[in-house]
Amino acid sequence: MNEDLNSRVEALKAQWSKAPAKMLIGGEWRESQSGETFTTENPADGTILSEVAAAGQADIDAAVAAARKAFETGPWPQMKPDQRAKLLLNLADLMEKHGDELALIETLDVGRPIQFSRMIDVGGSVGQLRYNAGWATKITGETHEVSAPGEWLSYVLREPIGVCAQIVPWNFPLVMAVGKLAPALAAGCTIVLKPAEQTPLSTLRLGQLIQEAGIPEGVVNIVTGLGRTAGAALASHMDVDKVAFTGSTATGRAIIDASKTNFKRVQLELGGKSPTFIFADADLAKAIPAAAMGIFFNAGQVCAAGSRLFVAEEVADQVLEGIAGMAKALKVGHTLDPDTVIGPLVSESQLDRVTGYIQSGQAEGADVLVGGQRKDGEGWYVEPTVLVETEASMKVRKEEIFGPVLCAARFKAEEDVERLAAYGNETEFGLAASIYTSDITKAHKLARRLKAGSVRINGSPGVDPALPLGGYKASGWGRENGKAGIEAYTELKSVTVGLG
Ligand code: NAI
Ligand code: MG
Numbered sequence: 001m002n003e004d005l006n007s008r009v010e011a012l013k014a015q016w017s018k019a020p021a022k023m024l025i026g027g028e029w030r031e032s033q034s035g036e037t038f039t040t041e042n043p044a045d046g047t048i049l050s051e052v053a054a055a056g057q058a059d060i061d062a063a064v065a066a067a068r069k070a071f072e073t074g075p076w077p078q079m080k081p082d083q084r085a086k087l088l089l090n091l092a093d094l095m096e097k098h099g100d101e102l103a104l105i106e107t108l109d110v111g112r113p114i115q116f117s118r119m120i121d122v123g124g125s126v127g128q129l130r131y132n133a134g135w136a137t138k139i140t141g142e143t144h145e146v147s148a149p150g151e152w153l154s155y156v157l158r159e160p161i162g163v164c165a166q167i168v169p170w171n172f173p174l175v176m177a178v179g180k181l182a183p184a185l186a187a188g189c190t191i192v193l194k195p196a197e198q199t200p201l202s203t204l205r206l207g208q209l210i211q212e213a214g215i216p217e218g219v220v221n222i223v224t225g226l227g228r229t230a231g232a233a234l235a236s237h238m239d240v241d242k243v244a245f246t247g248s249t250a251t252g253r254a255i256i257d258a259s260k261t262n263f264k265r266v267q268l269e270l271g272g273k274s275p276t277f278i279f280a281d282a283d284l285a286k287a288i289p290a291a292a293m294g295i296f297f298n299a300g301q302v303c304a305a306g307s308r309l310f311v312a313e314e315v316a317d318q319v320l321e322g323i324a325g326m327a328k329a330l331k332v333g334h335t336l337d338p339d340t341v342i343g344p345l346v347s348e349s350q351l352d353r354v355t356g357y358i359q360s361g362q363a364e365g366a367d368v369l370v371g372g373q374r375k376d377g378e379g380w381y382v383e384p385t386v387l388v389e390t391e392a393s394m395k396v397r398k399e400e401i402f403g404p405v406l407c408a409a410r411f412k413a414e415e416d417v418e419r420l421a422a423y424g425n426e427t428e429f430g431l432a433a434s435i436y437t438s439d440i441t442k443a444h445k446l447a448r449r450l451k452a453g454s455v456r457i458n459g460s461p462g463v464d465p466a467l468p469l470g471g472y473k474a475s476g477w478g479r480e481n482g483k484a485g486i487e488a489y490t491e492l493k494s495v496t497v498g499l500g
Contacts, residue, residue: 005336008104016050021200023053023224024207026066027217033058038197038226043111043344044335044379052200055225060192060233063221067163067190068239070218077160077188085136088185091213092129095122095178098209102202106174109201111380112298113333113340121202124175124463131465132182135486139187151499158490160188161265162241165234167227167255168203169247170196170346171301171402177203179465179480180244181220187489192221192240194231196247198346200224227251238262242489245269246303249400249428249474267488268476269303269469271400272431275424276306277446279437280314280413283458287436288322290459291406294434296330296384299342300404301350303475304432304454308390308397309408310423316410320388323406324370327384332375344380345403351380354403361387361396361407371404392426400429417442421449430472434460453479 020037022029036054041047055063070076076084095102102125103117112121142156166180173195184191195203207222223230231251235243235258242265245255252270259266276294278287294306311319333340345351351374358372371385382403390397390407397407411420424433424446433452435443440457447455451472463469468479478488 005104008101009108009336012101012105012108013049016201020051020053021204021224023055023059023063024204024211024220024222025059025063026069026221027211030059030062032056032225033062040109040198040200041347042108043346046348046378046380049108050201052197052204052224055194055223055230055233057229057233059223059225060230060237063192063223064163064165064234064237064239066218066221067192070216071160071163071190074190074218075216076185076190076219079188081136081139084186084188085133087213087215088129088133088136088182091209091215092126092133094209094213095126095129095206098205102174102205105202105205107335109199110170110173111335111344111346113335113337113343115338115340116298121172121174124172125178128175128179128182128465132186132486135183135483136186139486139490141492146496153497153499155495157493157495158487159493161489161491162189163239164189164191164489165237165240165243166191166193167231167234167243167245167247168193168195170198171298171303173199174202174206176246177206180246182465183480183485184244184489185215185219187486189242189489190219192223192234194223194225194234197224197226232258235259236261240264242267244480244488252476267478267480269480270431270471270474270476271402271429272303272305272471272475273308273398273400273427273429274304274306274432274434274452275308275310275450276434277420277424277436278309278311278315278319279435279439279442280312281438282315282436283438284315284319284322286459288319289326290434290436291319292323292326292330294460295406296327296342296404299345299382300354301346301402305402306432306434307401307405307407308427309406310411310420311408313410313412320369320386320408324386327370327386330384332381332383342381342384342404345382346380348380350402351382354382354401354405357396357399357401357403358382358385358387358405361390361394361405364391364394364396366390366394366396366407369408392423398427417445417449420446424450424452428474431470431475432456
């Protein structure tokens with residue numbers, strides 16, 4: 001590690017070790033009312049980075065009350081849209097200015113290799129803010145001619161939903177927080193945001209930048225705490241109008257149940273088990289690295305990871321050898337090393353979960369082509385792994401592993417698009433799919449038949465704020481990003497005026 005990076009790491013650690021990190025409620029930085037805290041660690045070595053305030057019901061009530069006040073009497077929904085846009089752009093500039101620091105915090109708290117944190121977490125967040133700032137001035141209602149006798153003026157207002165709870169997971173804390181905040185703020189909503197307990201630190205730094213950007217107090221409140229307490233209190237709160245969640249399907253179900261208290265609107269981006277199809281006529285020089293990075297990037301902790309591979313029999317050996325070669329060559333290492341490509345999993349419990357799945361795959365008859373083990377030494381590292389000869393009935397083919405584990409299977413030349421679509425659709429999930437072929441007709445036909453919210457043909461531009469993101473089936477409710485993402489933070493109101 002170079003000296004400059006080392007001293008920046010030490011400075012952050014010194015700051016975190018001084019006192020428990022506080023929460024942002026109504027423009028003030030507060031401890032939890034109970035005084036309780038939890039700790040967050042660096043997954044690369046298992047060391048504790050910071051104590052953090054653990055919100056209980058009273059803190060959640062205070063944060064929701066602050067957001068309610070900012071919504072009902074504060075300036076935010078009433079503020080002119082171009083002013084809201086300007087404040088979002090201010091925040092984007094500040095995130096860019098402090099990008100190195102934000103990236104470093106993310107790397108330390110999440111375990112993301114440093115070369116990706118700047119690009120994904122900071123770059124992605126800035127992109128979300130600038131894209132959604134543009135929407136603030138472009139949210140429109142409609143006018144209609146009604147069929148009743150008489151003369152009428154009929155119009156539909158599009159209004160902000162109100163107080164929104166946003167519950168974010170640990171795999172991309174900053175960009176997911178900003179990806180939720182930005183459209184909600186552009187639409188005029190106020191927010192209580194809860195980062196995951198494994199990764200609260202970048203979101204708390206974001207809170208300081210939100211204040212510095214000039215976003216009024218109470219508009220964004222940040223509460224840190226555990227899912228079963230703080231998260232559950234938000235999801236069931238009677239004064240929250242909407243809950244937006246990204247995370248596991250199981251917690252998604254719990255949030256639906258909790259939301260019944262007041263019928264709050266629910267938006268869910270849940271797990272996936274996304275297929276990659278590689279046909280015999282694919283450009284393999286492109287398809288092999290794409291399939292490898294599709295599952296190994298971020299150590300597989302990606303909702304849309306390409307975790308199932310269906311490869312044409314004619315090229316299967318070549319493709320699998322190519323992916324296995326990459327699995328061995330990609331640098332698995334310390335997250336602050338600029339050459340590291342694969343970092344650790346976020347926690348010891350995720351490590352146990354992922355290695356447990358690898359063992360279960362073997363027990364059910366899959367073979368390990370490469371990897372398969374925990375990496376020796378400190379930190380929660382798992383080797384990039386390819387399981388071959390997998391079958392649809394195996395747990396590893398059905399459930400989200402959320403680690404660097406590819407489940408591969410071969411298909412025969414005579415299997416048509418319908419059959420392949422059935423493979424793609426065989427799980428309860430429907431988040432994403434990738435297709436590699438030079439036959440564009442076949443690619444489009446398969447794309448239409450796949451039950452997946454995003455289909456990528458011959459490459460992926462990554463997550464773009466303009467493109468709707470979300471899932472079919474158990475992968476969730478609703479779409480984030482794009483026009484749909486803004487509209488998801490609005491309510492429609494039909495107004496009719498009798499003109500005589
Ligand atoms: P989780 O879904 O339980 O946690 C995500 C967020 O939900 C965190 O902020 C957590 O505090 C909160 N939460 C937990 N229980 C809650 C409740 N009852 N009410 C309200 N909020 C609650 O995910 P977890 O346990 O950390 O990871 C388990 C698995 O979930 C992973 O192995 C992976 O398969 C999946 N997952 C999927 C993600 C995705 O991007 N789709 C992200 C994170 C996890
Ligand atoms: Mg952490």
